[in-house]
Amino acid sequence: MTAATTGAEVARVARESYGRLVALLAVRTRDIAAAEDALGDALAAALSTWPRSGVPDRPEAWLLTTARRRLVDAARAAGVRRNAAPSLVLTSRVVEDVGEDGAIPDRRLALMFACTHPAIATTIQAPLMLQVVLGLDAARIAAVFLASPAAMGQALSRAKAKLRDAGIPFSESAPEERAARVGAVRDAVYAALALGHGDAAAGGALAEEALWLARVTAVVLPEDAEVLGLLALALHVEARRLARRAADGTYVPLDAQDPARWNRAMILEAERALYRASPMRNPGRYQLEAAIQSAHAGRLFGHPAEPGMIALLYEALVAHAPSIGAQVGRAGALLAARGPEVALAALDGIAGAEAYQPWWAMRAEILSRLGHGDAGAAYDRAIALAEDHTVRAFLLNRQAGGSAPT
Amino acid sequence: MHYMLTMLETAAAMSERDHPEKAEGYWGGWMAYAEAVRFSGVMVSGNGLQPPATATTLRIRNGQRHVEDGPFAETKEMIGGYFIIDVPDLDAALAWAARAPAALNGAVEIRPVLPPPPPAAA
Structure with a gap:
């Protein structure tokens, strides 16, 4: 087996199993950073060992065993500095979790509930899930969340330290709070999707990762x-x-x-x-x-x-979740279904959209359909607020009288 | 794990302590809470505190003692007391915090207690 094919195999196992292994390694100690370090060491060991010894029959079990050994070593080393007996006990108990057949149990839901615990700042929940469930590094996450890699790395470390030290439970249960917890997981996945969408516009691959996160979430829930x-x-x-x-x-x-x-x-x-x-x-x-x-x-x-049906779906969406995005979408649906006057009335009814780029783009589109003199100024605002240069170019073309879509 | 629940009360709530009509309700609420904590077996320790006006703050700077009248920080909500409880995790601590009278109009800060230092290491 060549190093290249082994590398591909390690990458595949890491992708498929990263969150599963981190979850299992961290579920008792609550120490995600230590679990990630141990898994990182195990992946590095796989890269150097597997080309010689071949890929083991159960690569995940191999990685788990190796990572667990690193975790015990690290806990023992830390024990020289502080009394780490409890964490040693917790670490060794991981053994009990693995079935006779070496099957890796899935504790990712517990990990996701911990990442989206209300004691963790909402803004860091989506980055935290992307990192600990998928293994994305802080630099890539930072690029998408418009933060410096150092600042993002610090924020992630802080969140993990809080998870470890504040005693945030890693559990799937808590039935009385389950609905709220599942809601927080969904919202964090949605935040990742929204960012992935923006990142894709910039040529990044976060959209694929966010889709992967959505798939994992559908597996655990x-x-x-x-x-x-x-x-x-x-x-x-x-x-x-x-x-x-x-x-x-x-x-x-x-x-x-x-x-x-x-x-x-x-x-x-x-x-x-x-x-x-x-x-x-x-x-x-x-x-x-x-x-x-x-x-x-x-x-x-x-x-x-079918514009009428799409408009109806938007009505239902706005009734469920009246976000500015949904309301602007509804105006767009009304433009197609019932014409510019109705759409403009709907758009004018949205409060707090002064800095929301799609609101200005929609307004410009509607006003130009009405032949209204303010269309040009609305295009100016939409162009000024656009973050994606291709969207800016598209709007400049429309402002100059380029052909309307459809 | 041991958690300290710091009870942050508003000035209005704290003034109820010796209010002719409201004192009974104020103390009733806290007594009931303290009893519930005790009987459930999670109580480690706890106390109410005199109002911040009784506080004195001391700092040593350049070897000099600076003693000031009042609490270390003037805030809208003030520490009225604390409980130390022994529960399995943050969710259990949050459940106890949610039952405290201070949660209704003030706030409760929940913080894990630092584990005891190790025995003298080799």
């Missing part, structure tokens, strides 16, 4: 309709990633995208997730957002987007 909704939403958005850019790199709005450039397999998977969610009879904002995407995706199967 298979009974939750909204988690399935999130997964469907993530798949729809990722399925259209390539189509959002023309060959020359310019931005292509949804209505003008060529369905042939969408990822058909992902869209079908999204439809299946949404279909699985529907008999659970627990609709919510994420299923509604996915349903809106689904209505647009119908074009792939020859069903043109």
Whole structure:
């Protein structure tokens, strides 16, 4: 076996099993940083050992055993400095968790509940999940969250220290709080998806990682309709990633995208997730957002987007979660379904959108359809607020009278 | 784990301690809480404190003693007392904090107690 193929195999196992192994290594000690260090050492050991000895039959079990040994060594070394007897006991108890057949139990939900515990600042919950469940490094996370790698690294370390020292439980239970905890996990996954979407525009690959996180969440919370909704939403958005850019790199709005450039397999998977969610009879904002995407995706199967139905779905979404984004989306749906006057009235009814770029872009679009003189000024604001240069270029073109989508 | 629940009370709540009509309700609430903590077996220790006006703050700077009248920081909410409880994790500590009268209009800070130092190491 060559070093290259071993490297690929280590990368695959790390990707598939990172969160599972961190969860198992940290679940008793609550020390995520130590678990990550030990797993990092074990992965490095795999890279140097496997090319000679071959990939073991159960690579995950091998990594777990190696990482656990590192963890015990580290705890023993720390014991010289402080009384670490309890953590030694906790560390050795990991052994009990592994089944006779070497199967690795899945404690990732406990890990996710810990990362999204209300005692952890909301702003750090999504980065923390991306790091400890997927193994993303602080520098990559920082790039997406518009923070310096050093600051992000510190914030993540602080959060992990709090998890360890404040006694935040790593458990799946807490039935009386379960709904709230699941809600926090969903919101953190959604935050990761939103950032992944922005990152994809900048050429980054965080969108794939966020989709992976949504998949893991659907594995550990298979009974939750909204988690399935999130997964469907993530798949729809990722399925259209390539189509959002023309060959020359310019931005292509949804209505003008060529369905042939969408990822058909992902869209079908999204439809299946949404279909699985529907008999659970627990609709919510994420299923509604996915349903809106689904209505647009119908074009792939020859069903043109039905403006009336999309507007109805937006009404339901705004009723569930009246975010500014949802309200601007509703105005856009009304523009297609009922024309610019109705859309403008809906847009004017949104409070607190002065600095929200999509609000200005929508306003500019509506005003130009009405032939209103203020359209140019609205385009100026939308262009000034745009963070994505391809969106800026698209708006400049529209302002100059470029062809409307559709 | 041992946690200290620091009870942060508003000036209004603390003034109820010797208010002719409200004192009974104030003390009743705290007594009930203290009893609940005790009977559940999680109590390690705890005390109420006199109001911040009775506090004296001392600092030593350049070998000089600086003694000041009043608490170390003037804040809207003040420390009215504390409980140290022994519970398995933060969620259990939060559940006890949520039952404290101070949680309703003041706040409760929950902090793990530093574990005892190791026996003299080799």
